[in-house]
Amino acid sequence: MYVYQDYDQRLLQERVAQYRDQTRRYLAGELSEDEFLALRLQNGLYIQRYAPMLRISVPYGMLASQQLRTLANVVREYDKGFCHVSTRQNIQLNWPELEDVPDILEQLAGVQMHAIQTSGNCIRNITTDELAGVNPKEIEDPRPWCEIIRQWATFNPEFAYLPRKFKIAVNSVPDADPALIGVHDIGVQVLHDSNGETGFQVWAGGGLGRTPMTGAVIGEFVPWQDLLPYLESILRVYNKYGNRDNKFKARIKILVKALGPEKYRELVEAEFAELKGGAMTLTEEEVARIKNCFQTPEYRSGVDSTALQSALDENRAFNRWFHTNTRAHKQAGYRAVVLTLKKTGRVPGDVSDEQLDAIADLADRYSFGEARNTHQQNMVLADVAADQLFEVWQQLDALGFATPNLGLITDIVACPGGDLCSLANAKSIPIAEGIQRRFDDMDFVHDLGPLDVNISGCMNACGHHHIGHIGILGVDKKGKEFYQITLGGRGDKLSHIGEKMGPSFEADEVTGVIDKIIRLYVDNRLENEPFIDTYERIGMDPFKEAVYG
Amino acid sequence: MGKLILDGEIVDNQWQRFDAGQLEQESLPDSGAVIVPLAYWKEHKAALLERSDPVGVCLEPGEEPVDLAEDLAALPLVAIHFPAFKDGRGYSYARELRTRYGFTGEVRAVGDVLQDQLFYMHRVGFNAFEVRADRDIEQALNNGLRPFTVTYQADVHDNRPIYRRRHELEEVSDV
Numbered sequence: 175m176y177v178y179q180d181y182d183q184r185l186l187q188e189r190v191a192q193y194r195d196q197t198r199r200y201l202a203g204e205l206s207e208d209e210f211l212a213l214r215l216q217n218g219l220y221i222q223r224y225a226p227m228l229r230i231s232v233p234y235g236m237l238a239s240q241q242l243r244t245l246a247n248v249v250r251e252y253d254k255g256f257c258h259v260s261t262r263q264n265i266q267l268n269w270p271e272l273e274d275v276p277d278i279l280e281q282l283a284g285v286q287m288h289a290i291q292t293s294g295n296c297i298r299n300i301t302t303d304e305l306a307g308v309n310p311k312e313i314e315d316p317r318p319w320c321e322i323i324r325q326w327a328t329f330n331p332e333f334a335y336l337p338r339k340f341k342i343a344v345n346s347v348p349d350a351d352p353a354l355i356g357v358h359d360i361g362v363q364v365l366h367d368s369n370g371e372t373g374f375q376v377w378a379g380g381g382l383g384r385t386p387m388t389g390a391v392i393g394e395f396v397p398w399q400d401l402l403p404y405l406e407s408i409l410r411v412y413n414k415y416g417n418r419d420n421k422f423k424a425r426i427k428i429l430v431k432a433l434g435p436e437k438y439r440e441l442v443e444a445e446f447a448e449l450k451g452g453a454m455t456l457t458e459e460e461v462a463r464i465k466n467c468f469q470t471p472e473y474r475s476g477v478d479s480t481a482l483q484s485a486l487d488e489n490r491a492f493n494r495w496f497h498t499n500t501r502a503h504k505q506a507g508y509r510a511v512v513l514t515l516k517k518t519g520r521v522p523g524d525v526s527d528e529q530l531d532a533i534a535d536l537a538d539r540y541s542f543g544e545a546r547n548t549h550q551q552n553m554v555l556a557d558v559a560a561d562q563l564f565e566v567w568q569q570l571d572a573l574g575f576a577t578p579n580l581g582l583i584t585d586i587v588a589c590p591g592g593d594l595c596s597l598a599n600a601k602s603i604p605i606a607e608g609i610q611r612r613f614d615d616m617d618f619v620h621d622l623g624p625l626d627v628n629i630s631g632c633m634n635a636c637g638h639h640h641i642g643h644i645g646i647l648g649v650d651k652k653g654k655e656f657y658q659i660t661l662g663g664r665g666d667k668l669s670h671i672g673e674k675m676g677p678s679f680e681a682d683e684v685t686g687v688i689d690k691i692i693r694l695y696v697d698n699r700l701e702n703e704p705f706i707d708t709y710e711r712i713g714m715d716p717f718k719e720a721v722y723g
Numbered sequence: 724m725g726k727l728i729l730d731g732e733i734v735d736n737q738w739q740r741f742d743a744g745q746l747e748q749e750s751l752p753d754s755g756a757v758i759v760p761l762a763y764w765k766e767h768k769a770a771l772l773e774r775s776d777p778v779g780v781c782l783e784p785g786e787e788p789v790d791l792a793e794d795l796a797a798l799p800l801v802a803i804h805f806p807a808f809k810d811g812r813g814y815s816y817a818r819e820l821r822t823r824y825g826f827t828g829e830v831r832a833v834g835d836v837l838q839d840q841l842f843y844m845h846r847v848g849f850n851a852f853e854v855r856a857d858r859d860i861e862q863a864l865n866n867g868l869r870p871f872t873v874t875y876q877a878d879v880h881d882n883r884p885i886y887r888r889r890h891e892l893e894e895v896s897d898v
Contacts, residue, residue: 182873184872185871185875188870189871192871205839212809295811325885326876328875329843330876331814331844331876332814332818332843333811333814334814334840335810335814336811413812414787418812453882453884453887456886457886457887
């Protein structure tokens with residue numbers, strides 16, 4: 175992980191003092207609602223349906239065990255014993271008091287955590303592949319680049335009042351998009367040129383929300399030295415020309431689309447020409463310093479996997495979990511273990527204080543003291559030795575984190591929805607639970623194979639419904655909750671926006687509709703053909719017929 | 724006469740600013756420092772340059788420094804108007820004035836100018852702030868201008884980002 179220098183820590187302490195004073199002035203009536211709104215949002219604080227919601231930044235999803243324990247303390251002391259893993263790898267508290275937030279920030283700052291720029295019209299948390307650094311398919315670890323971007327974005331004076339929120343993701347896996355760069359305001363794809371030098375293909379103008387679309391390539395190959403000048407150029411063009419009259423047309427995607435990628439590139443190149451080669455150029459020394467923070471842990475060599483093999487042969491439940499919830503690792507003898515936070519009856523992505531403490535202990539014992547949040551609202555222990563997998567599984571099972579449903583129909587991604595969020599048009603959580611209860615036969619769930627189900631309670635799309643193979647969007651019709659279904663979205667390969675099926679459904683119809691979709695798939699699939707492939711082969715019509723016919 | 728923050732001190736505002744609406748109703752006073760809208764400047768440039776007292780130009784959002792580039796050498800002051808503090812275009816304009824056009828005169832933030840944005844404004848090149856009249860300008864100066872001693876990016880005061888001046892910061896933190 176990135177290790178804070180004295181000055182990084184000082185910055186956080188100064189931030190706590192600043193926000194404490196802002197809160198004090200608001201409570202004393204020295205700041206208007208509107209003025210404080212912008213300030214608290216830049217600190218991740220929303221005023222929600224029943225209470226404020228505080229979004230805590232987790233840069234590229236990485237959490238050290240000490241941070242997990244502090245989060246557990248915060249959740250215990252200031253919330254109702256639960257927090258929520260968000261689809262941008264952050265942590266959300268749903269019940270803090272506005273007055274307590276400065277104290278919460280103080281505690282978080284003690285473990286190098288904060289809520290800086292987790293909301294508001296500024297550059298948000300930088301996200302990446304949750305398996306960064308251990309993914310055997312990546313060409314290099316993307317996290318140093320994320321950290322370099324994070325520092326540039328933190329309190330960047332020119333880009334604090336953008337037309338709209340701004341999300342950046344970095345991907346280092348070729349031919350796949352685990353960081354969803356295609357649907358980010360800026361997507362950064364790490365590449366190597368023929369000499370093995372690192373550079374970036376830079377995408378701009380992707381996004382979900384209202385008017386979802388995938389981005390366009392603006393920079394074909396930006397040498398690593400030029401990463402920040404290039405990003406700054408994209409941001410400056412957006413800051414100057416992004417729409418500020420209509421909130422719904424204010425994202426960069428609208429500007430890129432209106433100008434066309436060619437014109438946008440031209441404007442960026444003009445800015446970049448001025449910055450290129452200047453003092454912002456990254457230095458080898460700095461990149462080396464940051465890379466040094468993400469060193470390979472001290473893996474054991476020659477991990478004996480005999481016991482693992484016999485456990486896999488003997489224990490069917492363990493075998494199923496191993497094949498479903500663990501992932502291949504760069505290092506021989508190791509696996510990345512995903513903790514599924516999707517047990518039926520539990521809010522997708524919710525974790526309790528006790529569980530956070532337990533995950534911290536597991537991280538310390540089995541995974542070099544680190545865990546990660548995933549954009550599918552699960553968590554990861556990225557470095558577990560094969561000879562400890564059985565032990566880890568047993569402990570995860572006891573904690574309720576070993577439901578073997580990763581990437582399957584019940585591993586549902588859902589925003590907090592109308593139960594908690596004041597932006598939502600409809601509830602998400604009961605819809606997720608309804609589907610999980612309908613598909614309660616784990617053999618059948620496995621037989622169905624990979625299936626991404628994503629639910630958003632409104633078109634802000636926090637549940638990423640556009641990129642679910644099956645997407646469910648809550649809509650409001652004359653004060654009543656309805657749900658619109660999309661099919662064919664993808665967030666598993668290169669991002670693709672799903673297609674609307676047709677008229678929306680009432681809440682109690684949704685499970686039945688999903689059931690019909692699944693039955694049609696089962697009837698039409700070829701051998702071992704995943705849902706999304708069947709959909710892409712046969713198209714929307716048969717599904718429509720099955721549901722509306 | 725109002726107050727403003729200029730180069731880190733609270734001083735009397737020596738300039739009178741006229742917006743387009745005012746200039747439709749009344750004409751400029753014969754003497755005194757004035758700030759006029761960009762369109763007015765363009766239309767009356769010759770006459771304005773004749774004045775014995777200084778003239779500055781105010782940019783609205785959507786009016787960029789490039790529109791004024793050729794005139795900057797003749798101007799002691801460029802104001803940038805923030806109709807609402809959330810409209811951040813002015814930050815890019817100030818930065819361009821300083822770094823692209825090398826403008827060394829006064830760059831003044833006017834309009835919805837508040838304590839909590841001063842730090843950012845200062846870093847992108849504003850050196851004068853007409854803090855909104857209903858707010859405490861002393862508090863804004865004391866608490867708003869430099870809430871942070873650490874910055875990661877380059878800015879108009881130091882074109883080196885953190886990775887070219889880390890060692891200085893580390894020395895400071897040892898004190």
